[in-house]
Amino acid sequence: MDDRPELPLAQLHAFAVLAEELHFGRAAVRLGIAQPPLSQQIRRLEEKVGYPLFTREPGRVALTPAGEELLPAARQALALIAKGVAAAREAGSGRAGRLRIGFAASLALTVLPDLLRRFRADFPAVRLDIREMTSAPQLSALRAGMIDIGLLREPPTGDADLCFRTVLTEPFVAVVPAGHPLAGQRTVRIEQLAELPFVLLPREVGPPLYDQITALCADAGFTPRVVQNAVEWQTVCALVGTGLGVSLAPASVRRIRLGGVAFRGIDPGAAARVRTRVAVAWRRDDANPVVSNLLAILGQGPESGT
Template sequence: MDRPELPLAQLHAFVVLAEELHFGHAAARLGIAQPPLSQQIRRLEDKVGHALFTREPGRVALTGAGRELLPAARRAFTDLADGLAAARAVGSGRTGRLRIGFAASLALTVLPGLLRGFRERFPGVRLDIREMTTAPQIAALRDKAIDVGLLREPPADDADGAGLAFRTVLTEPFVAVLPSAHPLAALRTVRLVRLADEPFVLLPRDAGPRLHDQIIGLCEAAGFTPRVTQRAVEWQTACALVETGLGVCLAPASIRRIRLKGVAFRAIEPNARTRVAVGWRADDPSPLVAHLLETVGRDPDSAR
């Protein structure tokens, strides 16, 4: 059997009259005249099929049907108020879920401060943090699998970056990563040309095409093409391979925060820097994304 639909205006009038038990007082509270209030109550009674109030001169009282309906009507308005509050919170970006992709090495730099600052401002937002290299982050942004990415060397404004927007968070220099026993580790600064005969550990190009090509380009500008003998998706792994003596590599300077006894980090000449950016879908109106971008702008470390 189909249930009758009860308009909210009629339920509201019923609850107020049940609380006031006086048509004049209830009408004043609702901001309407008494005749429209009486019409609302009668329409509701028609839908219920029973009288909800007894009406006697100078006295209004709930019937048994009215007493049964009142708790449910109050719950309905409480649930509606809670739902409206929850919708406003999500709509304003004070609650909800924000999915963030990040390059592993950024856990050593911008990520902790960014997340801490965001959580302080928006403690009701649930953060879903996913470790991903740059290329998978680009794909995940396009596929709407993540909302924001923190990545190195984002695509240029061409087909690779179509539909996405990027903002630089920080830049940092490259360093040479050497076994601590390597002769070049005795120097404060290593000229890139002196690495020409060394085996290299390099990330796969499909993990971060622009960063990969930047490293290759630095070597070629120094007069040689690096002889890549090992591949590592993450910088921590690359450093571990260097520690075992399997090669050398060029890495972002923040990698120096990894404490490996058998590895030396040295400045390079000529100096070169790598860019860290935050990325998002340009057509994403989410207030959560906007709040994260504001937090990036507030972070003093992002200007480094």
């Protein structure tokens, strides 16, 4: 790639090289041009300055007082341009810039830590802005351009503005108080929860996930009696631990270390095969190369969406 600046920077570049070499032949070799074009560039620059920049005598080239005054400024300008070009290339390749990521809190227990470690290892100059958000607000923030990437559960389908890719699937578990008789079982049948109060995320923070949980209950012949809502799974589990009710949650919540709570697998059957999806989301028209780099780390390109 040719890094030589175009006019008028080419004239400053030629001037700075000649000032270092003080020899037209050697300067021309360094610049990769013949001597006549070099002489022409120096003359054009001298015409702009209005004074000679070099004295030219047989076998000797030297800076004039005007040339000595111009040299520090020329070097500073060339260094500034070189720095700007390097920064532009870093940004253009996605190796610099900013990436705003929204994530559902429970994903701090699964995909998020490893993803961030790998991304920072490969792209240390990118500034990361990490925001904890439930799924529905992530979708709104993506459409509004407030975040660049979302990590959420149960993405919608047929979205005209956003793309989604599944990065993880996991089963559901029953969340029960540690002192409840169901905690003594190895697995739980969903119908055993039918008469118990439920603690759940409100539907508005994640409609597809809420609907998936209520569909599991409907398949078992009941509608969950929700006595308390909480917007984060950690809070749901904490409230279950107080004896307020039970819940159905993604299996990764078992990594939440809370006293008074027991997590039990779903008894084998159709319900046990139901899994919740974790997806990465981004704007369909987003051309930010930093976004493409994160998607590549996830092992999935941005070429299509659900």
